Amino acid sequence: MAAASLASRARGAVIGGLVADAAAVPCHWCYDTTKLADHLKSARRGPAFCDPPGNVFYTPPPGGFSCYGDQTMALLESLVACEGKLNVDDYASRLEGKFGKASAYEVEAVDLENWPELKKNPTDADGNVIEAERKWSMPLSGPWRHGSVKGFLKQYVVEKKKPSECGSSDEQVDGCCKVPPLVALLAGQPALLPTVDTAVRVTQNTDKASAFACGFARVLEKLVLGTPTVSEAIAAAQADLANPDRVFKTTLDDDVAANLGRVVGEFAGMPHSEVGMKLKPESAGFPFAGLA
Incomplete structure (x- = not known):
């Protein structure tokens, strides 16, 4: 049972x-x-x-799916095909299949001379698009390739780099979409966090993306193994991150633990929209950067 x-x-x-x-x-x-x-x-x-x-x-x-859900599916399909093993060559190939030139992401707005970026719409001296010369508009007639995947594709497809060398410099939350299949497969096993780190770095070769994905993996692992509430799972993950004898460590573990604590402290009971606004970096000019 x-x-x-x-x-x-x-x-x-x-x-x-x-x-x-x-x-x-x-x-x-x-x-x-x-x-x-x-x-x-x-x-x-x-x-x-x-x-x-x-x-x-x-x-x-x-x-x-969004560009995030499609990343989850690419990893899940790879794990199934490779009989429960993370094979970065297979995984990278499936990411190309999901997001590359033969995929639904190859919309008309893509700039074939600067692939996989979108064409640049001509602008006037004030930076406003010249409507008579506009090359594309939103919404795109298909899904949206985003930063980390474009960075991966440039290095994997265009520059022909190995999967271990094609991760982008992106630091955003994409790493977390790699976590559920790996937790489902490896919860309770020492291989979980090193495998999360390896999977994330195929598309995001940054310490921040990896560290926060591993922090999320610690929380989700607790829940899958039977911890009854999210608050308790976060507390347990924080305790693990503070344990000097923990097997897997990153240089940002203290930062990850502190931010996990905000979920059950500062943000407890707060509407998601308000949390997003509080997460806005002070230096960001975009008013909804926290929600992004």
């Missing part, structure tokens, strides 16, 4: 993440919460699986 419950929680971690991703896609990157609220007033369904979509950046099919 205990083994069945463990398997159920492991499946839930993966399937729940994928369903949540698909549910969020129609409102993905809707940064302005006031505009989103106005859109939802007239929507037939939403915000989950919002109909019509409020997404102004790209146009996925109904029930389709």
